[in-house]
Amino acid sequence: MAEFTSSSITIEAAAADVMGVIADFARYPDWTGEVKEAEVLATDGQGRAEQVRLVMDAGAIKDDQTLAYTWSGANEVSWTLVKSQMLRSLDGTYILKPVNDTVTEVTYQLTVDVKIPMLGMIKRKAEKVIIDRALAGLKKRVESDAR
Numbered sequence: 456m457a458e459f460t461s462s463s464i465t466i467e468a469a470a471a472d473v474m475g476v477i478a479d480f481a482r483y484p485d486w487t488g489e490v491k492e493a494e495v496l497a498t499d500g501q502g503r504a505e506q507v508r509l510v511m512d513a514g515a516i517k518d519d520q521t522l523a524y525t526w527s528g529a530n531e532v533s534w535t536l537v538k539s540q541m542l543r544s545l546d547g548t549y550i551l552k553p554v555n556d557t558v559t560e561v562t563y564q565l566t567v568d569v570k571i572p573m574l575g576m577i578k579r580k581a582e583k584v585i586i587d588r589a590l591a592g593l594k595k596r597v598e599s600d601a602r
Contacts, residue, residue, distance in 0.1 A: 459546070459566040460582035464590040468597045470530050470551040470559045476597050477532060477549055480507050486596035488588060489513040496521065506537065513585075516541055543568040563590055 466473055476482075483490040492510035499505050503526050511518045520539035526532050530551040536544050550562040563586045 461564045463562040470553045
């Protein structure tokens with residue numbers, strides 16, 4: 456991945472439980488503010504999503520995009536843009552690092568390139584907002600599921 460924005464959060468749950476929520480695309484509309492619809496279009500031999508269509512609504516930005524997912528072991532998943540109306544490219548990664556059996560550090564890396572011209576500084580700020588919202592939503596969802 457080229458230059459990216461990154462942030463981390465600690466979640467009180469085992470890495471497998473965190474990855475379970477990340478991999479459950481059908482429930483994304485329940486915990487991500489921007490995803491209104493999620494549809495798995497293709498899966499790999501282990502039943503994990505390989506291509507997912509997401510309908511996004513982030514206020515001023517609405518998009519229908521398809522992402523291709525690559526799973527690296529049990530604690531990392533990356534995605535790249537297949538098609539989109541608003542974006543030229545989108546590359547992201549979740550990296551899970553178990554702190555112990557019940558705590559996981561989650562790092563989210565993201566690079567977005569929109570089709571409309573945008574200053575690099577504004578683009579990085581937008582990426583940071585997307586990452587921070589996603590991590591907060593993930594933490595809330597995983598920890599509420601664990602209760």
